[in-house]
Amino acid sequence: MSRLEIHLWGALRPLAGGASSIFIEAQTIRELFRKMGEQYPGMEPHLRRGVAVSISGKVFRDQLDTPLPPDQEIYLLPRVPGG
Amino acid sequence: MTMNPDLVDKTYKVIGTRVRRPDGVDKVTGRARYGADASAPGQLVGLVLRSPHAHAVIKKIDISKAEKLKGVKAVITSADFPDHTNGDRGLRDILENCMARKKALYDGHAVAAVAAVDARTAREALKLIKVDYQILPHVTEVDDAFKANAPLLHDDIFTDGITPTPTKSSNFVKQAEYGHGDIDAGFREADVIIEKSYKTEQTHQGYIEPHSCLASVSPDGMAEMWVCTQGHFVYRNQCAAILGMDANKLRVTSSEIGGGFGGKTHIWAEPLALALSRKANRPVKLTMTRDEVFRATGPTSSTSIDVKIGAKKDGTITAAFAELRYHGGAFPGNWAEFGAMTGFACYDLKNVKTVSKDCVVNRPKTAAYRAPSTPQVCFAVESTVDEVARAIGMNPVDFRIKNAAKEGTKSSYGPVYGPIGIGPTLEAAKNHPHMKAPLAKDTGRGMACGFWFNFGGQTCVDMNVTPDGNVTVAVGTIDVGGSRASLALVVAEELGVPYDAVRVVVADTSTLGHNDMTDGSRGTFSSSMAAVFATRNAIKTLRERAAKTWEIPLDEVVWEDGAARAVGAQHGNRAPLTLKEIAAAAPGSGGPIAGHAEIVADNAGVSFATHICDAHVDKETGKTTITRYTVIQDAGKAMHPAYVEGQYQGGAAQGIGWALNEEYIYGANGRLQNAGFLDYRIPVCSDLPMIDTQILEIPNPHHPYGVRGVGETSIVPPLAAVANAVTNAAGVHMNHVPMSPPRILKAIKALKA
Numbered sequence: 001m002s003r004l005e006i007h008l009w010g011a012l013r014p015l016a017g018g019a020s021s022i023f024i025e026a027q028t029i030r031e032l033f034r035k036m037g038e039q040y041p042g043m044e045p046h047l048r049r050g051v052a053v054s055i056s057g058k059v060f061r062d063q064l065d066t067p068l069p070p071d072q073e074i075y076l077l078p079r080v081p082g083g
Numbered sequence: 084m085t086m087n088p089d090l091v092d093k094t095y096k097v098i099g100t101r102v103r104r105p106d107g108v109d110k111v112t113g114r115a116r117y118g119a120d121a122s123a124p125g126q127l128v129g130l131v132l133r134s135p136h137a138h139a140v141i142k143k144i145d146i147s148k149a150e151k152l153k154g155v156k157a158v159i160t161s162a163d164f165p166d167h168t169n170g171d172r173g174l175r176d177i178l179e180n181c182m183a184r185k186k187a188l189y190d191g192h193a194v195a196a197v198a199a200v201d202a203r204t205a206r207e208a209l210k211l212i213k214v215d216y217q218i219l220p221h222v223t224e225v226d227d228a229f230k231a232n233a234p235l236l237h238d239d240i241f242t243d244g245i246t247p248t249p250t251k252s253s254n255f256v257k258q259a260e261y262g263h264g265d266i267d268a269g270f271r272e273a274d275v276i277i278e279k280s281y282k283t284e285q286t287h288q289g290y291i292e293p294h295s296c297l298a299s300v301s302p303d304g305m306a307e308m309w310v311c312t313q314g315h316f317v318y319r320n321q322c323a324a325i326l327g328m329d330a331n332k333l334r335v336t337s338s339e340i341g342g343g344f345g346g347k348t349h350i351w352a353e354p355l356a357l358a359l360s361r362k363a364n365r366p367v368k369l370t371m372t373r374d375e376v377f378r379a380t381g382p383t384s385s386t387s388i389d390v391k392i393g394a395k396k397d398g399t400i401t402a403a404f405a406e407l408r409y410h411g412g413a414f415p416g417n418w419a420e421f422g423a424m425t426g427f428a429c430y431d432l433k434n435v436k437t438v439s440k441d442c443v444v445n446r447p448k449t450a451a452y453r454a455p456s457t458p459q460v461c462f463a464v465e466s467t468v469d470e471v472a473r474a475i476g477m478n479p480v481d482f483r484i485k486n487a488a489k490e491g492t493k494s495s496y497g498p499v500y501g502p503i504g505i506g507p508t509l510e511a512a513k514n515h516p517h518m519k520a521p522l523a524k525d526t527g528r529g530m531a532c533g534f535w536f537n538f539g540g541q542t543c544v545d546m547n548v549t550p551d552g553n554v555t556v557a558v559g560t561i562d563v564g565g566s567r568a569s570l571a572l573v574v575a576e577e578l579g580v581p582y583d584a585v586r587v588v589v590a591d592t593s594t595l596g597h598n599d600m601t602d603g604s605r606g607t608f609s610s611s612m613a614a615v616f617a618t619r620n621a622i623k624t625l626r627e628r629a630a631k632t633w634e635i636p637l638d639e640v641v642w643e644d645g646a647a648r649a650v651g652a653q654h655g656n657r658a659p660l661t662l663k664e665i666a667a668a669a670p671g672s673g674g675p676i677a678g679h680a681e682i683v684a685d686n687a688g689v690s691f692a693t694h695i696c697d698a699h700v701d702k703e704t705g706k707t708t709i710t711r712y713t714v715i716q717d718a719g720k721a722m723h724p725a726y727v728e729g730q731y732q733g734g735a736a737q738g739i740g741w742a743l744n745e746e747y748i749y750g751a752n753g754r755l756q757n758a759g760f761l762d763y764r765i766p767v768c769s770d771l772p773m774i775d776t777q778i779l780e781i782p783n784p785h786h787p788y789g790v791r792g793v794g795e796t797s798i799v800p801p802l803a804a805v806a807n808a809v810t811n812a813a814g815v816h817m818n819h820v821p822m823s824p825p826r827i828l829k830a831i832k833a834l835k836a
Contacts, residue, residue, distance in 0.1 A: 009497055010260035011420070014246045049173075057501035058785070061538055062683040075498040080421055080536050082603025083288075083345025083451035083795055 002070040006032065009077050015042035029053050030064035032074075050079035097575050098788060101725045102582045105567050106339065115339045118295030118311030119370045126297065127156055127198040129359050129369035130205040131352060132212050133379060134187030134194050137221035137445040137753025138234060141187060141214060144195055149211040154204035157363035158212070160195045164358065167327040176414040178325050180448045181354045187216065188236060188413035189445045190754045191378025193352070198359040198367045221445040221753040225410045226387050228254040228442040236413060236443045254442045256415040261423050261496050262436035269402025269434030273393025275474045281463040283802070283820040284746035285385040288452050289737070289765045292341025293376045298356035299366035306333045306357060311340050313347040313561050314600025319592045325354045326361070333357075336591040340563050344737070345451030348602045351380050377758035381450020382747060384409035384418045388463040398477045398485045402434040403427050403495075407460055409441055412448040416441055421456035425799075426464050427495035428534035429505050429691065431488045435495045445753055451602060453734060454535040454795035458741060458802050462820055465531035465803030469810070479530060479807070480513045483693075487532075504717035504781050505532060505691035511777055512693040517713045526699040526710060529807025533692050533799025537608070537792040539684030540599035544613040545590070546574060546621050548676040552663030554578065556617075557590035559598030560610045564794055565726030569607045570614045572722050573788065577618040579645035580662060596681055604792025609684035611722065615787045621678025628672045629660045686785040687792055692716035694735065694800040698808035702831055705824030707743055707809055713775040719783035719791030731797045732774040738801025740766040746821050 007021045016022050024039070026032035033051070037044050052061045053068075054075040060066045061079055068074060109115040146158040161184045168174040178184075183192045195212050199205035220234040227233055233254055242249050244258035270276060296310035306328065312318050315337040323330040340347065356369040371380070387408040394400045405426050409419035419439035427435050472482035487505045494500055512518060512530060522528060545557040556570055571585040578585075599605065626640040629647030633640070639654065640647050646659035669676055697711040714731040721727040744764045748756045757763045782789025806817050815830035 007497060011244050011257070013260075014244065018246075054498035057499050058686045059498075059536070059538070059689075060685045062540065063685045066685070073499050077424070077497060078417065078420065080424070080538070080603075081345075081348070081451045081455055082536075082538060082600075082605065083348070083453040083455050 004068055004070060004074055007073070007075040011078065012043055012046060012076060015040055026068055028064065028068060029060060029066050032068060033064070052077045052079050095576055097572050097582055098720070098722050099724065101723065102568060102572065104565060105571065105587065117292055117341055118338045121297040121309035121338065122368070123297060123299055123366035126366040126368050127200060127363055128202045128205045129196060129198045129356050129367040130202070130209055131193045131355060131375065132195040132209045133375070134183065134192040135190060135754065136187055136216055136218050137190050137223065138219040138236070139187045139216040140219065141183060141185060141194060142217050143215040145213040146195060149197060149208040152204065152208050152211060154200040155197055155208045156200070156365055157198040157359045158195065158208065159355065159358050159362060163362065164325065165327065167324060174321070174324060177321060177350060180414060181325070181351065189447050191375065191447060193355065193379065196355045196359055198363045198365070222254065223444050223446055223749045223753055225385055225408050225442060225444060228410060228444045229408065229440065236445065240415060240443065254444070256411065256441040256443060257417065257420065259420045259423060259439045260436065263493060264434030266402040266404050266434045266436045270393045272395065272401040274396045275471060276391065276393040277467050277470045277474060278391040279467050279470070279818060281388045281390065281466065281818045283386045283459040283462060285382045285446065286452070286741050286745045286747070287377055287382045287763065288342070288344035288346035290342025290344060290346055293371040293373060294347070294351055294380060295370040296353050296356050297366060297368045298353070298360040300357055300361040302364060304328070304332055308333065308335045308353065308357065309338060310335060310353055311338045311347065313340065313343040313563060313602055315561065316559060316592050316598045317600050318350055318353060321350050322354050322357055326357055334591055334593040337561050337589055340561060343563055344453050345455060345602060346381050348600045349381055349450050373760065374758045377763065378755050379447055381448055383452045384411070384449050384456065384459070386459040388460060390463045390467040392467050392471050394471050394475060396475050398475060398482050400430060400432055400486045403430070403432050404436050405460065405464065406438045407440065409456060410444045410446065410449065411441060412446045413443055414448045415443060416449055418449055418456045422460035424496035425457040425534050426460035429488060429532045430486045430495070431492040432495060437495065453737065453798040457533065457535055457799045458738060461531065461533045461799045462802035462806060465800065466806050466818070469529070469807045470816070480509060480518070483532060484509045484513065503689060503691060504779060507779055507781060508532065508691055508693040508715045508717060511715045511779060512695055515695065515713060515715065515777065517695045517711060517775065522697065523699065525702060525812055526697055527808045527811025527813070528695065528697050529804045529811055530693065530695045531800035531803035531807060533796055535604070535690050535796040535799055537687040537690050538603040538605055539609045539687045540603070540605050541683055542598055542609040542613045543595040543681045544610060544617040544679070545595065546614065546617040546678040548621065548662065548666050550666055550669065552661070552666035554580065554585045556585060556587040556614060557595060558587060558610050558614070559590055559595040560606045561601040562589055563601050563606060564730055565723055566607045566610055568726065569611055569722045573611045573614045574618050577615060577622065578662065579643060604690065604794040605684070605687065606794070607722065608687055608786060608790050608792045611788065611790060612684045612786055613680040613682045616680035616682060617678040619678070620680065621676060624676050624678065625662065625665050628665050628669070628676070631672055632660060632668065633657065688783045688785060690717065690791055690796040692796045692800055694804040696801070696804040696808040698805055698812050700809055700813040700827060702813060705828035705831065707822060707827065709739055709772055709805065711772055712739070713777065714797055715777040715779065716793065716796055717779040717781050717791060718793050719786065720780055720789040721778050722788065722790060724778060727778055727793050728776045730793045731776045734795065734797025735774050735801050736766055736771055738798045739771065739805060742802045742805035742820055742822060744821050744823060
């Protein structure tokens, strides 16, 4: 399992000591969120509210079993409402 | 027969045709049933008592006299809503917004409600409720809310996103930042820097149909509700949670919807109707007046935004910055943050930074409104973009094309873009006849481009074949923009049957699994994907039935043009089995034929639009008239082009109203002064030209038919497009929306001075 660079949006960065990205070993979005919660407890409220995951520009809001390929850009975003 | 959405079929038989809408006859003849058309035997009238104060402690509520009035069957206050929210701050805010608890937080905040045998008795009962208020200082303006001495709405808000977290509570809810690069270095590279501040006023979605519901709770705890909503499953879930009910005991049926635009994605009075019914043991109908809709349901944020953009003389933007201050009304929200994500999303920027600051004020709880938070920041950014282009002497279209985001661009909100459509919309605008048409005196031409995310979400579809070989489809997403027609087209296309052979209905919450709301431009995108998969499942069953009938293997049966066909040399002369023939034989071949799909339609793809506006400004009166308007937007694939055009036109019309007239006006006492359509003026037909549209079709590779959501992006550019047209018509730079006649006159006079 490879370590993935996970890019954080602004609100998550203070919870990672100011880092713009963190490195986590994960194969799916579900595993990523679980390990984020374990390693960065301060991010738990954000994870509960909902986090979207951009995988090289494709945004996944709900499908937690989506694989996280090792060679793609992974960017976390807040869930945005619609009108 | 793949279920992979990443496949676009490019040839269609009925998709893309302008078939008659299935709800058309009922809507023009008055048969269509809206929220207030539901009725039940013995129903009561529900009315709500609302705070006249912007901010006040509720010291005591005496309902004893109201309860004793003949004909009154129930009176409720916050005491009838025990807190079942289990620490969920968002749900607790919904609960408190539906019925004030310790404090009234805005003019119009519900403090009590009654159910009586008729409206007259209910009104009389409201007068008999005595509320002892301790009036508090209030704050309604976004910039004032951040001040150190501003009246405090909540004592448990400690600004999120600032390190270290403040120990003193304030109205400043949250700060967030987006961007990349080094803006200071970028501004040093710039030949021209434009820095401006903007304001936008609060607007309402302005849907014609007020909120209305009929609630009926039985003594055994089973409940039903008929309601006008954009998401009856979400209404069910939230009402049940607030009232401490099991979700399966509350069955919600949606009505036709007379507009929502985001305002009907939130519950407002529905829990009150259910609580009244539970207490009265009678059905209760609760319909808001227009005054209540304005005072107590979700408008947008009013905003205050600073923008700074630097560019080289060759037209390259070197740095861009914005600080956005938005409010969530009386409750915390992320509205500024959404603006910070979207503000510069159209552009390929090396150095960009946005800072969002969300606050609370004594106004109604902010709700989503078509591409929420984005029209306001687009107004500020696109107005500044025009000024930068002007300062370096470059055509505004060429300036935007030079800086447009493209595949591989790192977006201003973080991720790298995949294939996107901003470039094609700008090129189409540059080449559109509108852009080259001559202009009349005192008329100016403006343009702007805009962005919105779009999303998919949870969706269920049941597709059933009737014994006579026709088709019914049950879907759980509300039809606000023509999705029933689109789903019928999809199913007809898949099956190879006529459009009229398919009837689509919106099912109630007890007949399908959970469906997310119709918002985020997701309705047609997600439900059509589910309909494709449900139909493909049914087609597999149809092939199996044909294979059984013919006594041949399944893989020797294909489905084409509404019939099963045997393939292979040995079946050359076998006549096809039509859908009608297979349906008729269903009782003996395995029973009913149906297909189902339950999906999460992720990966909707982002959306871009470019608008062109001609505006005439009367320099004597300040009145602006839109003389020509064009919307250019990518639909992926327009399944029903007339509905797509309608979405484009509707968004533009609402944006023009926002740009020119619409605003909440609060008095010094914190009370809303214009809670009605006479004083809050939305554009009517005579205010608008025919809004021209150009649909671009760049297929979305993540939908079986290439569809993109189209419901929201068209409201994003109008504020800026109109402002830029006004600037070019009258020579004044408008930095305050709406650009009402008094504001334009003031700007013209200031220019002359």
